[in-house]
Amino acid sequence: xxxxxxxxxxxxxxxxxxxxxxxxxxxxxxxxxxxxxxxxxxxxxxxxxxxxxxxxxxxxxxxxxxxxxxxxxxxxxxxxxx
Amino acid sequence: xxxxxxxxxxxxxxxxxxxxxxxxxxxxxxxxxxxxxxxxxxxxxxxxxxxxxxxxxxxxxxxxxxxxxxxxxxxxxxxxxxxxxxxxxxxxxxxxxxxxxxxxxxxxxxxxxxxxxxxxxxxxxxxxxxxxxxxxxxxxxxxxxxxxxxxxxxxxxxxxxxxxxxxxxxxxxxxxxxxxxxxxxxxxxxxxxxxxxxxxxxxxxxxxxxxxxxxxxxxxxxxxxxxxxxxxxxxxxxxxxxxxxxxxxxxxxxxxxxxxxxxxxxxxxxxxxxxxxxxxxxxxxxxxxxxx
Numbered sequence: 001x002x003x004x005x006x007x008x009x010x011x012x013x014x015x016x017x018x019x020x021x022x023x024x025x026x027x028x029x030x031x032x033x034x035x036x037x038x039x040x041x042x043x044x045x046x047x048x049x050x051x052x053x054x055x056x057x058x059x060x061x062x063x064x065x066x067x068x069x070x071x072x073x074x075x076x077x078x079x080x081x082x
Numbered sequence: 083x084x085x086x087x088x089x090x091x092x093x094x095x096x097x098x099x100x101x102x103x104x105x106x107x108x109x110x111x112x113x114x115x116x117x118x119x120x121x122x123x124x125x126x127x128x129x130x131x132x133x134x135x136x137x138x139x140x141x142x143x144x145x146x147x148x149x150x151x152x153x154x155x156x157x158x159x160x161x162x163x164x165x166x167x168x169x170x171x172x173x174x175x176x177x178x179x180x181x182x183x184x185x186x187x188x189x190x191x192x193x194x195x196x197x198x199x200x201x202x203x204x205x206x207x208x209x210x211x212x213x214x215x216x217x218x219x220x221x222x223x224x225x226x227x228x229x230x231x232x233x234x235x236x237x238x239x240x241x242x243x244x245x246x247x248x249x250x251x252x253x254x255x256x257x258x259x260x261x262x263x264x265x266x267x268x269x270x271x272x273x274x275x276x277x278x279x280x281x282x283x284x285x286x287x288x289x290x291x292x293x294x295x296x297x298x299x300x301x302x303x304x305x306x307x308x309x310x311x312x313x314x315x316x317x318x319x320x321x322x323x324x325x326x327x328x329x330x331x332x333x334x335x336x337x338x339x340x341x342x343x344x345x346x347x348x349x350x351x352x353x354x355x356x357x358x359x360x361x362x363x364x365x366x367x368x369x370x371x372x373x374x
Contacts (some may be wrong), residue, residue: 017264018172020118044203051122 001074003035006074020048027058032078035061041069049074085299087339091181091332092296093167093193095112095201098144101167102127108160112137112170112177112291113328114325125202126210128169129158133176133325137183142205148223155221162190162224169202172295175286178328181254182345186231194332198297204293209225230331231254232318232344234352240318241280247315248281249306251330252322252350259367262354263322270322272354276363279321282309291334302338307322313340319347319355 006026008019016045026036038049042052053074054058062073086092092102101107102125109128113119121128131137131175135147136154138261146154160166166189171179182190186351195202203209255261259276277283288305291297311317317328317334324347330347353359362368 017267018115018118020122021115033369042200043202047203047209048118048122052118063274075177080094 001034004030004035006038008040008042009069018032019045020052023049026080027056027074027076030076032076034076036076038072038073038074039069046072047071063076074075086296087299088262088336090175090310091336092178093194094196095207098125098167098195098202099207099360102311104165107165107167108158109167109169110158110177110180112168112180114170114172114176116171119199121285122210123198123209123211125169126208126215128210129214131158131170131180132169134181136233137176145183145186148187149270151184152223155189156218156239159216159219161191163217163220164219165191165193167195168283169198171199172266172325173193173200173287173290173329174198175325175329178332179325179347182188182230182328186227187200188226188320190224197293199339200271200294216367219294228296229342230344232320232346232365234346234348234359235241236344237278237318237320237353238273240316241360243272246316247311247317248278249311249317249319249327249330250277250283250321250332251286251319251327252277252283253285254283256322256350257281258365260365262349267322270351274354276349276354276367278353278363279360279362281320281362282311284309284311286321286329296333296337300335302333306334313338316344317341318344321351323347324349 028052032035049072059075060072061075109125109133111124111128112131112133114133116132118131139146168177168181181194184192195320209363236368250257257277262272262275263270319330321327324345327345331343334340
């Protein structure tokens, strides 16, 4: 099954949720074992995603960089917090 | 940064890196969402200021009181002589709001980190998880600064006056009335969408560059003056809750040196819920004047 997708490169100007808030909300909807693909071009987001994922026991399965953007794939393990 | 009207209120990430252990400096990270920012990692030695809990009154809708401000400064180990260096999450919006609030209460030396948290991480600078140990200080409050804040009634009074300017710093979709507030901000919604009549829409982000640092002074001058926001006018900035407009208030006041700029922190979440105040829509939204 393809991972869920979250693009953090949009919508900040409208004063929407923070990038990490969007990651947390998307991650919370994952069933155990499901994956979330996050795309961002911001180092602050990358730091936050990695640090937060460690805290909640999530796994960063993949990380790749292309054209100034980084793609991370997170997986929610079978027993983790959100 | 020397071309700005008041370059002393802006510091670079390089400057911050060189002053992390300066005892005359207190670095504060002002966050809307500390769990998504400060608590994951912050500038070493920076203390957290939680915008929702510490910059706002916990009960009524208002900025913190003067007594609450004094208590906050004392908790943070700040004296009236301390250099406060602010940065924060959400691209410095809430740091700018804290700057505005602290200025209202008269703190003399406040500086904003140009580029903020985002630039610090982009440059791969050191990050800490532990909060610093703070030693409480005594803070005899200075005299407050008048004229930095505008109210709903004050905005009503200036509608249509050519010696005043209103800058709506929200996104074009908010300004036109296409949206009121994103769904994840349930307590920032409004009964009506649109903008205050006579306001010009200059989204806050037009003042910054890709790395979140401020644009050069000539570009900033062109940005605001080309839309009629000239320094001879008294300018009021607003957004939805007053934080993005604090960012623009900072630009107009300190980078361009406009002498009379006030932030309307009630902003759209007050105006758009008020009974009987005029509202304008624009673009496609203007053709459909149906209550939301």
